[in-house]
Amino acid sequence: MPLVKEQRSSPDSAAIIDFPPEASSLAIRGLSLAYGDKSALNNLTLRVPRHRVTAFIGPSGCGKSTLLRVLNRLHDLNDEVVREGEVMLEGEDIHAPEVSVAELRRRVGMVFQSPNPFPMSIHDNVAFGLRLQGGLSKRKRDDIIEWALRSAALWDEVKDRLRASAWSLSGGQQQRLVIARTLAVGPEVLLLDEPASALDPISTLKIEELIRNLKSHLTLVLVTHNMQQAARVSDYTAFLQQGELVEYAPTDTLFTNPRLARTENYITGRMA
């Protein structure tokens, strides 16, 4: 693909970190995406390292949420989307015809901006994904539910009222419930689309702590508007602008010593 070569030879390529294939969980190659004739992503190539937290930052409309939604094929829902390029999960093309979308979405879980628990009990919310798969005894399922709620640091708060409505929880608890619900189906990658933007500061801190804990066994991809948050929780940060990957580096480097002026302008707030 000629487009890819062009990007590699561009002056910006030095600002993009690469990982060896065996250390990366997701590999994106030459990904372009448009809604009808409106381009959203333009020829992105990057790898996401395994068991690390990678943050996507950038101004509104830069395509960071779109990129996230491509990774578990939620963009499939929109039939106007035109896509080019490939996304590999552990070496397999997620868009290959033999890939089951449902199976992919279980491997690549997603947490959304505002908490979206289902209108059922706390227990049933976490059991939702497990029940879809079926084949689990009730006892085994309850064990997984407890484990998922513990992993999401919610167990102690809800263990006595698992049968209560999920909508009776606070916003921060709801978001952790949604994370638990996603963890219960055993994903390898967890996509977080501004997971704390609708929450108060204390709930935000809990979510951030949770993100740091989860990376021991999960690859996390975080989209955030909040640069302090990206600096606090992520290991690597990618800066996107107008659908293009501008700079991708270890978080410390990107925030303290960005290579490119565009990145520096954005993180120091000199650019709208």
Place this chain on the structure above:
Amino acid sequence: MKAEPSRRLRLPRGEGAGAWLAAGSVALSLLALLALLALLTVRGLGHFWPSPVELVELEGGRQLAGERVREVPHAGGDGLERLYRIGNQDLEGGRWAWVRLSAIEAVSHPADLVVVERRRWGQAIGRLSAFQGASGERIEGEAAWPALEARLAELGTLRDARDRLREEVILPLAGRNDETAARELKAAHARLRELQSAMAGGRLILATADGEGLAVPLEQLLGARRPNAMSPLDKLVAWGEGVWRFLSEGPRAANTAGGVWPAIFGTVLMVMLMSILVTPFGVLAAIYLNEVAHQGRLTRLVRIAVRNLAGVPSIVYGVFGLGVFVYGIGGRLDSWFFEASLPSPTFGTGGLLWASLTLALLTLPVVIVATEEGLARIPDQQREGALALGATRLEMLSRVVLPMAAPAMLTGVILAVARAAGEVAPLMLVGVAKLAPQVPVDGDFPFLHLERKFMHLGYHIFDAAFHGGDVQAAMPLVYATALLLVLVILVLNLTAIFLRHHLSTRHGALTRR
């Protein structure tokens, strides 16, 4: 999409003509509604209260006895005129009498005036001059009334025994086919004949106010009472019995008297069948429009068309039902499956099934629109949340979206029921009958007879009010039937509202097991 907090226009308290105007409209609407209910209740239920019977002495020595109905200004210009229900339709000048107030010399309420309800000819009013028992003995004077009451009580017991014998002995035996059964059946029939002959015979003789004699055979008798001698408690009991008979019996005298049980049954059954037919179609159509179809110009067009279908006059649906269901599909069914009974139609004529289908079609837009609104209110994040957990589209719909939209669906069904139960015009074309004492559900296979014609409260009102022989006599029944129709719709709606509440608390706040 975020759930928006409900915004309400709040007018400054006590300020502005707008607030008064709005409050005034609410008050006016409420008053109109209350007035309607009050009219129906008073006129409808008042009919069953035993009203006093007046003995009126007129100028020139004429007398009449009857129930006071109403007073209107005299057509000649001076004074008032009063209408009396005097019964005795089979006599000359019977049934109704207009009397000028100035012509009345005296009004009294003798305790011994008797009101008799008959199978034919309606009421008879007069003094009981004699009672003749089954064996021909004649009792006159004071002793006649107690003898009549005793005989009526006896007849009641005999009737109960006969009905029990029919239901508990003869019907089960008739299904069996062996010798003992045949012998028992014979004995039972003999006993039945015995009972019937014990019930036969006897009559009473009334002396009407203007001195004529009127004989009423006891077989013709539905009830007899002396309203002026009744205590309030007796009247209350009689009122309760009257209401119960109105609810539980079939109509008599060309729908101007008797009860409305077949019509209640037909209305409720038709509405239930309609709901069963309309709900799946409406919900599936709404799901397709809202969740599956590409949201383009064509979908918008279809949506507008569906909304406009709700405004098509109902008689048009009736014509469609007649042409397509009755003549088209029904005629085809007859020629395929019921050839033996042709040329008399089975499904090729109006019936319960076609009426339900026509009304289902009529209410389809309501269900579609309400369900679609419910679906549109569900945030996309709920759908994405389910999909992100590995749910297929079908699982997402059935496990998250539909349970959340269930209250909206039921709202649609409630609206559909309210519309269908009150609809009369299309039914006249596709299956309602003036008189169908046989309800469409009975003990004969297949138990539910979809091809039968049925009675409907709405049509019954129309029929009694305009097509009965004596509209004056039918009016109280029209009010009572209208009240009943309102109550039936209320009960159907309350059931659906209760169900909706149950569902929304289950899915909105409580557990799902």
